Amino acid sequence: MDLDMQADDSTATPPAAIVWLTRINATLARFGMYAAVAGLLVLVAVVFYQVFGRYVMNSSPTWTENLAIVLVLYVTLIGAAVGVRDAGHISLESLMVLLPEKARRRLEILIYAAVGLFGVAMAYNGWILGSSVAHYLLPNLHISEAVRYVPLVLSGILIASFSVEHIIAILRGEEVVPSWN
Incomplete structure (x- = not known):
């Protein structure tokens, strides 16, 4: 599909x-x-419990630190994926607006293709790393x-899927509507 083409009929x-x-x-x-x-x-609740246990009860729970680390991983990585879908990531739009429309669209496609490939690499390498340590247990949590x-x-996986959606939208001359609208 030609990148110069705009949707002929916005109601299509x-x-x-x-x-x-x-x-x-x-x-x-x-x-x-x-x-x-x-x-x-x-x-927040786990960290509060850890601080309360350490400074008020004088007996810090041993499992809270490992759980907090796992929760930080979930919150940041899932939040980052949603940021890709809803275009909440950091970008240099001030430079993009200086480009002609055709070059801007091509650069946006290149950016989302690179982000999508990065997502695929994250998923693949995460799978490899996770399976290599699956038989070890987290201290104090006793889970894999x-x-x-x-x-x-x-x-x-989410980043790759969201990137594909953005590339399709760019090719169709549309924008991805954020999931909060």
């Missing part, structure tokens, strides 16, 4: 596969953000060490 119905991808991605992004916010609230790599895999 997109193909069913694109509608399906958009609905799935919007739903995944919305639930991902809900999960990240819930994880952040649990993280692989739990630390699950958010890396999930985030990578």
Whole structure:
């Protein structure tokens, strides 16, 4: 498809596969953000409990630090994936607006392709790393060490899917509507 083409009819119905991808991605992004916010609230509670135990009860719980680290991984990686979908990431738009429309669109496609490949690499390498440590247990939590790599895999898959959605939207001359609208 030529990058110069704009949608001839703004009321034209997109193909069913694109509608399906958009609905799935919007739903995944919305639930991902809900999960990240819930994880952040649990993280605050765990850290509060750790501080309370250490300074008030004079008996710091041993499991809170490991759980806090795992929660930070989930919150940041899932939140980063949602940031890709809803275009909440840092960008240099001031430089992009100086480019002609055709060059800007090509650069946006290149950027989302690179981000998507990075997501695929995250998912693949997270899977490899997680499976290599799956038989080890996290100290004080007594769960598999692989739990630390699950958010890396999930985030990578989501980033790749969200990047594909953005590339399709750019080719169609549209924008991805954030999942919060």
